[in-house]
Amino acid sequence: MSAATAHSTDSADPADDTRIATPSPLVGWLAVISVMMGIFSIVTTEILPIGLLTLIGADFTVSDGMAGLMMTMPGFLAAVSAPLVTVATARIDRRLMLCAFMLLLALADFLAAAAPSYELVLVSRVLVGVTIGGFWSIGAGLADRLVPAESVGRATAVIFSAVPLGSVLGVPVGTFIGDVAGWRTAFAVMGVLAVGVWITMLLVLPTLPPRRVTRLRVLRTALKSVTTRFALLTTFLIVLAHFGAYTYVTPFLEQVSHAGPGLVTVLLLTYGAAGIVGNFVGGATVARHPHATFAAAAGMLACATGLLPVLGRWHIGALALLVVWGVAYGAVPVCSQAWFSQACPAAPEAASVLFTASFQATISVGALVGGVVVDRTSPSTMMVLGSVTAVLMAVAVGIHIARRPTWSKNG
Numbered sequence: 367m368s369a370a371t372a373h374s375t376d377s378a379d380p381a382d383d384t385r386i387a388t389p390s391p392l393v394g395w396l397a398v399i400s401v402m403m404g405i406f407s408i409v410t411t412e413i414l415p416i417g418l419l420t421l422i423g424a425d426f427t428v429s430d431g432m433a434g435l436m437m438t439m440p441g442f443l444a445a446v447s448a449p450l451v452t453v454a455t456a457r458i459d460r461r462l463m464l465c466a467f468m469l470l471l472a473l474a475d476f477l478a479a480a481a482p483s484y485e486l487v488l489v490s491r492v493l494v495g496v497t498i499g500g501f502w503s504i505g506a507g508l509a510d511r512l513v514p515a516e517s518v519g520r521a522t523a524v525i526f527s528a529v530p531l532g533s534v535l536g537v538p539v540g541t542f543i544g545d546v547a548g549w550r551t552a553f554a555v556m557g558v559l560a561v562g563v564w565i566t567m568l569l570v571l572p573t574l575p576p577r578r579v580t581r582l583r584v585l586r587t588a589l590k591s592v593t594t595r596f597a598l599l600t601t602f603l604i605v606l607a608h609f610g611a612y613t614y615v616t617p618f619l620e621q622v623s624h625a626g627p628g629l630v631t632v633l634l635l636t637y638g639a640a641g642i643v644g645n646f647v648g649g650a651t652v653a654r655h656p657h658a659t660f661a662a663a664a665g666m667l668a669c670a671t672g673l674l675p676v677l678g679r680w681h682i683g684a685l686a687l688l689v690v691w692g693v694a695y696g697a698v699p700v701c702s703q704a705w706f707s708q709a710c711p712a713a714p715e716a717a718s719v720l721f722t723a724s725f726q727a728t729i730s731v732g733a734l735v736g737g738v739v740v741d742r743t744s745p746s747t748m749m750v751l752g753s754v755t756a757v758l759m760a761v762a763v764g765i766h767i768a769r770r771p772t773w774s775k776n777g
Contacts, residue, residue: 391513391517393570393572394514395513395521396570397512397567397570397571398525399524400567400571401464401505401525403528403563404464405501405525405528405529407468407559407560408494408498409531410540410556411471411553412494412532412536413537414537414552415491416613416616417538417541417544418541418544418549418552418616419434419613419614420620422487425549426484430740430741431741432737432741434613434614434737435734436487436491438733438737439488439491439492439495439730440491440498440726441728441733442495442730443491443494443496443498443499444495444496444498444499444722444727444729446499447498447499447500448498448503449719450499451499451503451504452503452719456576457576458576459573459576460505460574460575460576461567461571463500464567464571465564465571467497467500467504468501468560468561469560469564470496471493471497471560472557472560474493474497475553476553476557477490478490478491479557502722503722508574509522509525511574527645531642535638540552540556591709593705593708593709594706596709596762596765597702597706597720598720600702600762600763601706601721603758603762604660604664604698604756604759605729606728606731606735606755607664607671607752607753607755608732609729609733610732610751611749611751611752614745617740617745618674618678619633621745622674622679622746623680629681634688637692640689640692641692643692643693644692644693644696645700647693647696648696648700649700652697652704656701656704656708657766660701660705661760661764662697664756664757664763665760666693666694667695667753668752668753668754668756668757669687669690670694671749671753672749672754674687703721706720706721736748
């Protein structure tokens with residue numbers, strides 16, 4: 367999730383506004399990959415409980431809705447920490463901050479793996495939330511300081527690829543590990559990965575002194591834009607629709623589709639593969655057709671979740687609809703990021719903070735609302751509500767088109 371630095375606001379020191387020289391292009395690209403792997407491990411850790419929800423719930427004897435707090439906690443903390451960390455640590459070396467956040471992530475993973483009570487699992491999720499808000503708001507915008515100017519575009523794409531890859535692969539891979547070796551092993555594996563990324567960053571990241579400061583008034587100015595508000599609204603609706611339903615997809619597949627553990631893993635892996643396709647398709651079309659791409663993703667998500675209670679009773683129906691769902695959501699992060707970036711072209715770091723905060727806050731709300739609905743009704747009801755919410759998002763896109771936004775001539 368992009369966190370490029372603001373170009374026209376509040377320079378900390380003009381002398382610092384220079385590209386950081388790397389020993390060689392190879393080391394520069396290794397640094398880019400280390401940041402990408404950091405974001406990948408964070409995204410995967412964040413959504414890991416989705417595929418392990420019933421296993422963790424059964425282990426601690428808590429309901430599916432209560433287990434959904436594992437998704438609510440990090441989203442809420444990330445939404446709060448994104449702007450706070452960006453402002454509070456703006457003058458601290460970015461390499462030091464990235465390494466510190468990776469150690470915090472490793473601690474959170476190992477704490478979850480060893481937690482003797484569900485309360486300690488939730489504590490670990492609080493640490494994950496702080497890591498998400500801090501690392502994303504700092505790390506994803508460092509491409510222009512790690513590679514030559516002509517390679518910044520490609521390096522940025524590499525860093526951004528961690529978001530969809532983590533989003534679409536984290537759940538099925540975590541589910542597979544959990545089925546084979548237990549849910550605690552899945553968290554331990556993520557802890558080992560975080561330590562590995564931390565070591566890599568120590569070896570390949572150059573010193574990254576702060577060069578510009580984004581202050582709270584920059585965020586307030588960005589929020590005054592009508593297009594920014596539409597970006598917030600559409601992101602809220604589509605992420606609410608997705609995570610309200612997807613957080614409880616494993617209970618749905620078990621209870622409605624009557625899928626066993628092995629089949630659930632296969633279905634989620636298929637969803638993940640479809641999500642990768644959706645990410646590339648969305649990324650290729652959103653620049654030229656931002657409205658059409660975002661609306662198409664919402665429409666596909668609405669169809670998939672709305673039809674699951676009917677066609678998801680059969681394994682083949684569940685498989686087909688999860689493919690549609692995966693393609694749809696795979697395009698969502700890149701579409702949302704594009705809307706925020708075009709809404710705040712003069713303050714890219716502010717756009718990144720708003721994107722991160724809104725996305726994470728809605729993940730939290732979606733998981734919480736979904737938990738209440740699932741505990742009082744059924745996973746099928748949550749699927750239908752997710753469908754209705756996605757339709758509302760498509761309507762919001764239509765309203766934005768009617769306002770004739772100046773930042774896009776297409777879509």
